[in-house]
Amino acid sequence: MIISIANSKGGVGKSTLAVHLAAWLHAQGHTVTLADCDTQHSSSEWIREAIPEVKIVRLDDANAILDQLPQLAQETDYVVADGPGSQTETSLALLLRAELAIVPCKASMLEVRALAKATDVLRRAQDIRQGLPEAVIVLSMIGKNYRLTKDMKDAAAALKLPMARNALTLRQIYADAPGQAKVVWQMGSRAKEAATEVENVFHEILPSAVRSKQLRKSREKVA
Ligand SMILES: Nc1ncnc2c1ncn2[C@@H]1O[C@H](COP(=O)(O)OP(=O)(O)O)[C@@H](O)[C@H]1O
Ligand SMILES: [Mg+2]
Incomplete structure (x- = not known):
């Protein structure tokens, strides 16, 4: 499965x-x-040290x-594509190949x-591919006392994009990672809440990727 992380805005x-999704899928026992x-290559440099198996x-x-994406998708269970922060042909190409856009x-x-x-680019791809890729908004960097306002819900609904219930909070630990x-x-007790919320987001949007601990162990034995 090819999953593209898409928003043509930077930051x-x-x-x-992308890095946390790749790491989480690996932890579930999938090849990734x-x-x-x-072109900044920040996610590949980060994951190379964090999870060398990816x-x-x-x-x-x-x-x-x-x-190359179709071939890569044959070689590992999941391909997570980290997109650029611009509306380029690169973004469109990614969305023409992805099954899911986050x-x-x-x-x-x-x-x-x-x-x-x-x-815009996502809609163009969905127009070409009769609705694909499936897409979901994940709110990132939400404040502690944040509430999803009706205005925000309406704006997302107008784009016909579902929004995940779980979100990522603004926390120093993500910036330090x-x-x-x-x-x-991997960052100890200080990161416990962050680890839980990341897990909750991926459980919600990719329930089919969740593997029980038992299954993971038996797979490791086979490998
Ligand atoms: N939930 C978060 N809380 C605090 N800082 C974050 C969070 N998510 C990302 N950041 C920081 O915000 C900046 C932009 O994030 P990044 O993932 O590089 O965005 P993009 O790839 O879209 O440009 C980085 O410095 C990153 O460490
Ligand atoms: Mg980036």
Whole structure:
């Protein structure tokens, strides 16, 4: 399965989500490729140290993405593609190949309004592919006393994009993680709440990827 992290705005939490998703899928016992399609290469450098078992590829242009993603999807159970922060052909290519698009969005009215523009490319892909890829908004960097306002719900509904119930909170630990080359559940007790919320987000949006501990153990034995 190819999952693309898509929002053509920078700094919304794409790479953070991509790295944690790849790491979480690996922890569930799946084989995973992280396709780093951002020329800054931040997610591939981060995951290389955090979870060396995740395969890394860097695909910088649309042709490479269109050509190589299907093959990569044959080689590992999941391909997580971290997209660039711009509306390029690269973004479109990713969405033409993905089965699921996860759209991180900062939780403010301004950001949700900006989503219409930031998801233009997604709509183009869905138009070409008769509704595919399936897409879901995940709110990132929500404040402690945050409430999802009716305005924000309406704005998301107008885009015909579902919004995950679970979200990622604004926490220093996420900003510290890449510097330590770790994902939050490798960062001890200080990161416990973050680890739980990440887990909750992925359980909600990818229930079919969840593996029980027992199943994971028996798979490890076979491997
Ligand atoms: N939930 C969060 N809480 C605090 N900081 C965050 C959170 N998610 C991401 N960040 C930080 O915000 C910045 C942008 O995140 P990043 O994942 O690189 O976004 P993008 O890939 O969309 O540009 C980074 O410095 C990152 O460490
Ligand atoms: Mg990024």
